[in-house]
Amino acid sequence: xxxxxxxxxxxxxxxxxxxxxxxxxxxxxxxxxxxxxxxxxxxxxxxxxxxxxxxxxxxxxxxxxxxxxxxxxxxxxxxxxxxxxxxxxxxxxxxxxxxxxxxxxxxxxxxxxxxxxxxxxxxxxxxxxxxxxxxxxxxxxxxxxxxxxxxxxxxxxxxxxxxxxxxxxxxxxxxxxxxxxxxxxxxxxxxxxxxxxxxxxxxxxxxxxxxxxxxxxxxxxxxxxxxxxxxxxxxxxxxxxxxx
Amino acid sequence: xxxxxxxxxxxxxxxxxxxxxxxxxxxxxxxxxxxxxxxxxxxxxxxxxxxxxxxxxxxxxxxxxxxxxxxxxxxxxxxxxxxxxxxxxxxxxxxxxxxxxxxxxxxxxxxxxxxxxxxxxxxxxxxxxxxxxxxxxxxxxxxxxxxxxxxxxxxxxxxxxxxxxxxxxxxxxxxxxxxxxxxxxxxxxxxxxxxxxxxxxxxxxxxxxxxxxxxxxxxxxxxxxxxxxxxxxxxxxxxxxxxx
Numbered sequence: 001x002x003x004x005x006x007x008x009x010x011x012x013x014x015x016x017x018x019x020x021x022x023x024x025x026x027x028x029x030x031x032x033x034x035x036x037x038x039x040x041x042x043x044x045x046x047x048x049x050x051x052x053x054x055x056x057x058x059x060x061x062x063x064x065x066x067x068x069x070x071x072x073x074x075x076x077x078x079x080x081x082x083x084x085x086x087x088x089x090x091x092x093x094x095x096x097x098x099x100x101x102x103x104x105x106x107x108x109x110x111x112x113x114x115x116x117x118x119x120x121x122x123x124x125x126x127x128x129x130x131x132x133x134x135x136x137x138x139x140x141x142x143x144x145x146x147x148x149x150x151x152x153x154x155x156x157x158x159x160x161x162x163x164x165x166x167x168x169x170x171x172x173x174x175x176x177x178x179x180x181x182x183x184x185x186x187x188x189x190x191x192x193x194x195x196x197x198x199x200x201x202x203x204x205x206x207x208x209x210x211x212x213x214x215x216x217x218x219x220x221x222x223x224x225x226x227x228x229x230x231x232x233x234x235x236x237x238x239x240x241x242x243x244x
Numbered sequence: 245x246x247x248x249x250x251x252x253x254x255x256x257x258x259x260x261x262x263x264x265x266x267x268x269x270x271x272x273x274x275x276x277x278x279x280x281x282x283x284x285x286x287x288x289x290x291x292x293x294x295x296x297x298x299x300x301x302x303x304x305x306x307x308x309x310x311x312x313x314x315x316x317x318x319x320x321x322x323x324x325x326x327x328x329x330x331x332x333x334x335x336x337x338x339x340x341x342x343x344x345x346x347x348x349x350x351x352x353x354x355x356x357x358x359x360x361x362x363x364x365x366x367x368x369x370x371x372x373x374x375x376x377x378x379x380x381x382x383x384x385x386x387x388x389x390x391x392x393x394x395x396x397x398x399x400x401x402x403x404x405x406x407x408x409x410x411x412x413x414x415x416x417x418x419x420x421x422x423x424x425x426x427x428x429x430x431x432x433x434x435x436x437x438x439x440x441x442x443x444x445x446x447x448x449x450x451x452x453x454x455x456x457x458x459x460x461x462x463x464x465x466x467x468x469x470x471x472x473x474x475x476x477x478x479x480x481x482x483x484x485x486x487x488x
Contacts, residue, residue: 007251007396007423152251152423178445179251179396182430189433201422 001171002140005160005179008147009112017116021139023130024113024231025122026146027159028203029084030106031229032123032219033069034099036086038238039125039225041095045069045236047107051077054100061098070102074210077102085215086125109146110231119231124159124194125224131166133228133239143180154186154201158194161187162222194220245415246384249404249423252391253356261360265383267374268357268475269366270390271403272447273328274350275473276367276463277313278343280330282482283369283469285339289313289480291351295321298344305342314346318454321346329459330369353390354475363475368403368438369468375410377472377483387424398430398445402438405431406466438464 004020006012025031034045048054054068068080076083082093084103101107113119122130122143134141143163145156161183168174168184176184190197198204198220207216218224228239248264250256269275278289292298298312312324320327326337328347345351357363366374366387378385387407389400405427412418412428420428434441442448442464451460462468472483 008255011252011255011395148422151255151421152426154422154426157426176444177395178392178398178447181444182396182398182401182426185433186426186429189429200420200425203422 001138001173002175003143003164003167003180004141004177005143005145005157005183007145007152007157007179008150009109009144010150012112012142012144014115017113017142019140020116021134021137021141022113022116022119023122023141023143023160023163024110024119024146025143025156025159026103026106026109027123027155028207028219029086029215030103030146031121032125033084033086033089034101034121034236035123035126035225035227035229037089037094037099038229038236039227040089040091042089042097042099044241045099045101046234047110047236048100048102049108049111051102054102057100066098066100067094069099070107071104073104074206085212086218087214105146105148109144110236112144113231114234121229121231121236122159122163123225124162124220124222126226126229127159127162127166128223129226129228131163131170134163134167135170148203153203155198155203157183158187158190158197161185245382245417246419247387247408247411247424248385248421249387249389249401249427251389251396251401251423252394253353253388254394256356256386256388258359261357261386263384264360264362265378265381265385266357266360266363267366267385267387267404267407268354268363268390269387269400269403270347270350270353271367271399272451272463273330273459274347274390275365276369277328277330277333278345278365278480279367279370279469279471279473281333281338281343282473282480283471284333284335286333286341286343288485289343289345290478291354291480292344292346293352293355295346298346301344310342310344311338313343314351315348317348318450329456330462331458349390349392353388354480356388357475358478365473365475365480366403366407367469368406368464368466370470370473371403371406371410372467373470373472375407375414378407378411379414392447397447399442399447401427402431402434402441405429
């Protein structure tokens with residue numbers, strides 16, 4: 001089984017994704033937030049790149065059936081129901097709703113994989129579920145990290161590293177690309193101290209400056225939202241919802 | 245002092261290089277080869293992107309004053325004097341000559357920095373000289389890795405990591421980008437065993453398949469060619485040659 005990691009969506013071409021499982025990672029915070037919402041019973045999440053797009057889509061939904069969600073450069077968006085903090089996506093707020101969401105980096109990364117046939121969302125909060133899914137499918141996998149400001153972001157790469165590390169325990173024959181190898185090594189060298197590893201990296205520091213310690217704490221909690229989230233036909237749902 | 249690392253030249257914009265020292269790395273093998281040639285007394289190296297360009301340039305030079313050098317996808321180029329093996333660039337072959345050179349990844353990375361004002365070439369073979377130069381200049385520095393097939397290549401990133409690790413011993417206030425942090429961490433976690441670290445990475449394995457163990461051995465020898473190589477006005481020379 002071949003595993004490949006891309007540090008930013010822009011470096012990925014469509015042919016890199018052909019016949020692969022594609023795993024999208026934006027651990028701080030978009031994929032963590034979407035996974036929290038799904039784990040708390042929201043019906044589905046529809047990622048959009050632009051704010052305008054979210055507002056236009058909302059016209060197709062009945063009042064009270066949807067929520068406008070997301071951020072721009074960490075800040076909440078005027079007039080939207082929820083920001084990009086996973087802690088806001090509690091069951092009493094999101095259960096049964098369709099979430100229309102745009103974020104600075106994350107939703108762009110998800111949309112990058114729009115044409116792939118098998119796309120999962122991943123964060124530290126569902127690494128085990130993602131590793132088990134890949135293990136069961138026995139298929140080559142590409143991890144696309146959202147990155148920060150279009151650049152390599154350690155938080156996302158090390159999240160791929162956790163999944164790869166788990167897969168290495170389950171699968172005998174893993175073939176790792178260079179960045180997959182580095183992702184695994186960086187995670188394993190941190191000896192489980194993710195905060196110690198990430199506290200000097202850009203995205204982590206930026207969220208701390210915005211007072212978002214609690215969001216970080218949640219986003220780095222392994223398996224806090226243990227769902228398999230599949231992006232298909234423009235919509236993210238849990239695999240149970242798709243199969244039911 | 246800020247240090248930034250880019251895994252591939254394509255992710256770098258001109259504004260990222262403004263007022264910075266730019267350090268180009270293609271450890272396997274272009275920068276190692278150019279540094280070997282300079283350490284062995286060649287006059288200068290002129291990097292070109294295309295084979296045609298090298299042949300056209302050669303028409304401006306007197307017979308026996310120049311050598312045609314380089315590779316395409318590791319292979320030597322028909323009709324050229326030297327391939328991209330640093331072991332061919334001995335003093336008796338290169339002393340006093342102008343080398344006209346093209347390689348698959350390395351010369352593209354060098355040309356990417358054509359408009360920057362202060363550009364160095366770096367390999368494992370001159371890490372100490374590069375670290376001392378940056379330390380003396382006290383200036384923000386950008387490392388551009390050549391990459392392999394347009395992708396993240398661990399050999400190049402870890403070479404940046406060696407320089408950053410040395411600088412961290414010399415300078416109190418270093419501000420590292422995420423990839424600079426990861427580069428340093430990967431190097432320091434390898435505990436000096438570069439072959440152990442790199443033997444499972446793509447570029448290393450590819451050179452092994454081509455029977456180039458001795459080239460790798462040379463390219464990973466720290467400070468084997470301890471020169472400061474500066475790229476200016478399209479030409480690479482040692483700093484002593486430029487100042488004299």
